[in-house]
Amino acid sequence: MSDYDPNERRDTPLALKLKAQIERDGPMELGQFIGACLWDEAHGYYATKAVIGRGGDFITAPEISQIFGELLGLWAAVVWGQMGSPSPVNLFEFGPGRGTLMADALRAITRVPGFKDGLAVKLMEASHLLRALQEEGLADVGVPVAWTDRFPASEAVPAIVLANEFLDVYAPSQSIKTEEGWRWRAIGLDDEGRFQFTASRPTRLRPELDTMWPGAPLGSVYETIASHDLAEALKQMAGSDPFAALFIDYGHVESAPGDSLQAVRDHRFEHPLTSPGEADLSIQVDFADVAREMKVAGLAVDGPLTQGEFLGRLGIVERASKLMAANPAKAGEIEAGVARLMAPQGMGGRFKVIGVRSLNLPKLPGF
Numbered sequence: 473m474s475d476y477d478p479n480e481r482r483d484t485p486l487a488l489k490l491k492a493q494i495e496r497d498g499p500m501e502l503g504q505f506i507g508a509c510l511w512d513e514a515h516g517y518y519a520t521k522a523v524i525g526r527g528g529d530f531i532t533a534p535e536i537s538q539i540f541g542e543l544l545g546l547w548a549a550v551v552w553g554q555m556g557s558p559s560p561v562n563l564f565e566f567g568p569g570r571g572t573l574m575a576d577a578l579r580a581i582t583r584v585p586g587f588k589d590g591l592a593v594k595l596m597e598a599s600h601l602l603r604a605l606q607e608e609g610l611a612d613v614g615v616p617v618a619w620t621d622r623f624p625a626s627e628a629v630p631a632i633v634l635a636n637e638f639l640d641v642y643a644p645s646q647s648i649k650t651e652e653g654w655r656w657r658a659i660g661l662d663d664e665g666r667f668q669f670t671a672s673r674p675t676r677l678r679p680e681l682d683t684m685w686p687g688a689p690l691g692s693v694y695e696t697i698a699s700h701d702l703a704e705a706l707k708q709m710a711g712s713d714p715f716a717a718l719f720i721d722y723g724h725v726e727s728a729p730g731d732s733l734q735a736v737r738d739h740r741f742e743h744p745l746t747s748p749g750e751a752d753l754s755i756q757v758d759f760a761d762v763a764r765e766m767k768v769a770g771l772a773v774d775g776p777l778t779q780g781e782f783l784g785r786l787g788i789v790e791r792a793s794k795l796m797a798a799n800p801a802k803a804g805e806i807e808a809g810v811a812r813l814m815a816p817q818g819m820g821g822r823f824k825v826i827g828v829r830s831l832n833l834p835k836l837p838g839f
């Protein structure tokens with residue numbers, strides 16, 4: 473986490489609102505605080521800004537190279553084949569951002585005989601602003617596209633899900649080890665009315681973390697997204713039909729205590745309490761925790777692999793060479809994009825990929 477200079481803090485409209493709430497009710501659990509920073513209807517980061525891309529606050533893999541979405545489209549086509557080429561079939565994306573990944577994926581999918589015929593695209597997006605961009609970008613794709621703002625129920629149709637950088641904002645929360653045991657981490661106010669980290673009321677203990685991390689020193693932090701809710705939602709969504717999902721995100725493959733809560737505003741890191749509502753807040757995803765919850769819910773898990781390994785196995789190099797040969801004027805740009813996605817010290821190593829599937833499917837392609 474970047475250092476917190478309380479004097480750098482900004483009394484954004486949301487900061488004022490949350491301070492009033494904390495003054496009235498006492499410390500607010502971090503999960504709720506982050507939820508407000510991202511989704512407050514009037515001031516939340518995702519609720520009020522179209523944040524992704526060069527002009528936004530951060531740039532994602534599909535915005536770096538069209539090959540990313542194309543490869544995921546072809547991945548979905550192979551999964552569809554593993555499912556027995558069903559028609560109809562649903563292709564979901566969770567958190568589609570500007571809609572770029574899906575547009576690229578569908579362009580690749582068009583070349584796969586049969587897949588497009590029974591295909592319905594369904595996008596789960598909670599931001600109205602991003603949804604408007606997606607509608608624009610996907611206006612002419614030639615398949616039906618529908619939106620939902622929450623996890624869908626089972627439609628009794630085989631389903632394939634793509635999700636890039638969705639997990640890292642899916643209800644992150646933290647816990648902290650105190651004298652009384654592990655408690656939820658919370659945000660309170662210091663003597664001068666500035667935000668500060670604290671712990672939830674001692675009645676909100678988390679004894680399961682004492683079992684997980686018996687030797688953790690005081691002050692240790694453990695963080696997760698809402699993996700349990702996610703696994704339950706996927707289980708409901710899958711029903712008894714073939715189901716496969718691909719999650720790509722920054723994170724680590726083993727669970728461990730640690731504090732990775734980060735804020736990004738205008739392509740720069742800042743301390744997460746600096747400008748509530750005006751920065752993206754996220755954590756590194758604990759893929760081991762996600763995998764555990766999926767298995768408890770009765771789903772199988774493939775991976776995690778690094779993004780570099782995964783895209784390598786899907787043939788990114790071959791695809792890039794073809795594209796460069798077909799567009800010599802853009803060869804440099806294409807090569808730079810692929811290098812960025814694959815860099816072992818950068819996205820290629822920091823991002824991990826996990827596959828989740830119903831037990832009636834074999835190991836998913838690439839794993």
Ligand code: SAH
Nearest residue numbers: 518532567568569596597598599636637641
């Ligand atoms: N996948 C895109 C965008 C990643 S940013 C890309 O790679 O460029 C995260 C996306 O998830 C945004 O579209 C955001 O609005 C959406 N999102 C985050 N939490 C959500 C939730 N709980 N329900 C629906 N959409 C969500």
